[in-house]
Amino acid sequence: MKTYTNVKDLGNLQDAIKEALEIKKNRYAYKNIGENKTLLMVFFNSSLRTRLSTQKAGMNLGMNTMVLDINQGAWKLETERGVIMDGDKPEHILEAIPVMGCYCDVIGVRAFANFESKEFDYQETIINQFIQYSGKPVFSMEAATGHPLQAFADLITIEEYKKTPRPKVVLTWAPHPRALPQAVPNSFADFMNEADVDFVITHPHGYELAEKFVRGAKVEYDQMKAFEGADFIYAKNWAAYQDPNYGKILSTDRSWTVSERQMAVTNNAHFMHCLPVRRNMIVTDEVIESPQSIVIPEAANREISAQVVIKRLLENL
Ligand code: CP
Numbered sequence: 212m213k214t215y216t217n218v219k220d221l222g223n224l225q226d227a228i229k230e231a232l233e234i235k236k237n238r239y240a241y242k243n244i245g246e247n248k249t250l251l252m253v254f255f256n257s258s259l260r261t262r263l264s265t266q267k268a269g270m271n272l273g274m275n276t277m278v279l280d281i282n283q284g285a286w287k288l289e290t291e292r293g294v295i296m297d298g299d300k301p302e303h304i305l306e307a308i309p310v311m312g313c314y315c316d317v318i319g320v321r322a323f324a325n326f327e328s329k330e331f332d333y334q335e336t337i338i339n340q341f342i343q344y345s346g347k348p349v350f351s352m353e354a355a356t357g358h359p360l361q362a363f364a365d366l367i368t369i370e371e372y373k374k375t376p377r378p379k380v381v382l383t384w385a386p387h388p389r390a391l392p393q394a395v396p397n398s399f400a401d402f403m404n405e406a407d408v409d410f411v412i413t414h415p416h417g418y419e420l421a422e423k424f425v426r427g428a429k430v431e432y433d434q435m436k437a438f439e440g441a442d443f444i445y446a447k448n449w450a451a452y453q454d455p456n457y458g459k460i461l462s463t464d465r466s467w468t469v470s471e472r473q474m475a476v477t478n479n480a481h482f483m484h485c486l487p488v489r490r491n492m493i494v495t496d497e498v499i500e501s502p503q504s505i506v507i508p509e510a511a512n513r514e515i516s517a518q519v520v521i522k523r524l525l526e527n528l
Contacts, residue, residue, distance in 0.1 A: 215350035245274030251315035268517035312345035326458030362398035378442035384414035387448035413437035
């Protein structure tokens with residue numbers, strides 16, 4: 212593996228899940244593979260889980276780890292070519308990236324969509340610049356349009372908790388006070404479409420995701436109907452993708468908040484969310500605290516998904 216930005220980079224998904232479950236049984240089995248190798252994690256945005264789990268994964272593999280928060284202590288970076296740099300950004304990303312590449316062996320990048328330009332976001336301008344100019348293997352720690360470490364952890368969690376060979380998995384939109392990127396639902400759909408699951412997406416009209424990620428998935432606009440017989444409910448907010456509303460909030464309808472009312476029509480479904488989650492906007496206290504909620508083991512699997520990806524990048528150095 213040379214880069215990790217989407218499900219295809221993992222190759223055979225069943226092999227990837229098997230490798231993840233083996234690593235989970237003995238996460239120090241490959242502690243020599245990263246000896247004298249350095250992992251650099253570059254954050255343009257905040258994080259709790261990604262920061263800790265990815266650093267832990269690197270340490271499990273024997274790596275030295277460094278974290279750079281671009282907006283806290285580093286020079287502010289200009290990201291577009293052709294700009295006259297007479298503003299508040301003293302360094303261009305096209306110098307900064309190859310310099311970062313000099314100090315490490317593998318680079319993780321977190322750079323969210325900023326909703327200023329759909330083209331800039333959906334071309335994955337920032338992470339692609341790292342891939343092009345760093346000279347090092349690059350993996351996404353959530354980019355503008357995808358969060359593949361999260362989706363891989365989600366898939367591992369579903370594999371661990373499923374009670375039927377082909378479970379029904381429902382991705383549901385839920386309300387949120389801020390405009391959030393589509394990265395998590397995009398990658399979740401990307402993975403579920405490749406996995407052996409019955410996958411359904413439900414959201415209000417206007418929240419249709421990009422066709423590239425939805426592919427053949429069933430889209431059901433009636434949330435209660437979508438939840439019927441579900442084995443897993445995956446809740447997430449996202450802002451509108453479709454033009455002319457890209458990046459806008461179209462609804463804050465709290466009847467979409469996942470509560471016991473909707474969970475009652477499922478097949479005693481497990482509740483999932485990538486976290487951080489806003490309680491009583493996305494999900495009620497009762498549902499997230501219920502025995503069917505698996506948000507903590509889901510977060511724990513972030514260490515495992517990161518470890519598989521970093522291990523594969525190290526093996527290809
Ligand atoms: N789920 C996730 O990526 O969490 P953080 O934003 O805290 O890293």
